[in-house]
Amino acid sequence: MTRSIHEGARDLARALSQEDEWIASRRERKKVEMLFAHLKRIMRLDRLRLRGPNGARDEFHLAAAAQNLRKLAKISIARQMAMT
Secondary structure, three states: OOOOOOOHHHHOOOHOOHHHHHHHHHHHHHOOOHHHHHHHHOOOOOOOOOHHHHHHHHHHHHHHHHHHHHHHHHHOOOOOOOHH
16 A cells, blocks of 8 residues: 555644644634634624625624623523522
8 A cells, every 4th residue: 555645744643633732722612612612603703794894894893792791691690599
């Protein structure tokens, strides 16, 4: 069986994927991607309704603020439940 010309790059990628920095980076990327997926799926931010770059920025900031408030409310409720 012949070796692919791309196998060297694959070996390098396999070696890099075992390093601690890569694993930490993958964990952080997963958190960010989950937040974007939540915005798209749950908060229906699959398309922007306001026009222009400023409108898009404003709409995204409002959605991010709503997401943060929702997270804060969940934490607050969990703390109240733990105290009682």
